[in-house]
Amino acid sequence: MEKTLKKHKEEKETSFLQRFIFWFFIPLLFAVFLGLLIASVNGVNVFEKAKEISEKIPIITDIKEGKENEKVVEYEDKIISLDAEIQDKNAQINQLKSQLDNKDLEKERLVVEQERLEQTIEELRQIQTENKRAFKEIVSTFESMTPKKAAPIILEMKEEEAIKILSNLNTASLAKVLEKMPPEKAATYSDLLAANTN
Structure with missing residues (x-):
């Protein structure tokens, strides 16, 4: 007997679900479809209308604005941190440029100094060569005397x-x-x- 009651109860539950789907859900879908079809034929954009109506409902508008405000604050924070990072990077770049310019100036100074020293060495070699030649001439003069x-x-x-x-x-x-x-x-x-x- 219990089995039959359970079976009967299950049939009742499924029959209620079936009735709900057949009598309420399917006709609702059909009505929505028909409404969308009629609106499209008349040139009404249903989605824009839904958006306008949702904006007029205070709760949805508050939720939407709250999310947008949170996003705006979040984006502003990101922008501020990225601006600070850019300024830090620019400062580092300027510092590195300054160091590079100093290195270039130092290199140029050293090249000029090297050229000056090479010129001095060459002058001293010429003087030394002239002195050796002059000394050889003096020695040959003494030998000829x-x-x-x-x-x-x-x-x-x-x-x-x-x-x-x-x-x-x-x-x-x-x-x-x-x-x-x-x-x-x-x-x-x-x-x-x-x-x-x-």
Whole structure:
């Protein structure tokens, strides 16, 4: 008996659901469809009308405005944070540009300094070459002089200069010049020349 009651109760529930669908839901859908069809044929945009009506309902308008206000505040916060980030990045870029400009100026200064030093080195090399040539000419002049004339001149020079010239004379000329010097001076120069070669 319980089974039949349960079965009967289930049939009643399904029959109520079926009745609801057949008597209320399907006719409602049909009416909505017909209403949309008639409105479209008459040139009425149903969705715009629905929007206008929803804007007139206070609760929906408040909810919509509240969401929009929240979004606006959220977007403004994002804009402010992004503006701050952009300003930070711009400051970093300006700082890096300044550092780069300073590095470029320093590099240019160093290149100019290097060129100046290279020019000075070249000038000093030329002077050194000229001095060597002039010194060789002096040595060759002393070699071409007679030992009798060369010895007194060397004796009048400072000791450093005399040793420098004597050390560059060829062996034969040196021997002849030392012969024409007083023995004590010749011995002194000989000792200095020996010390200079060692």
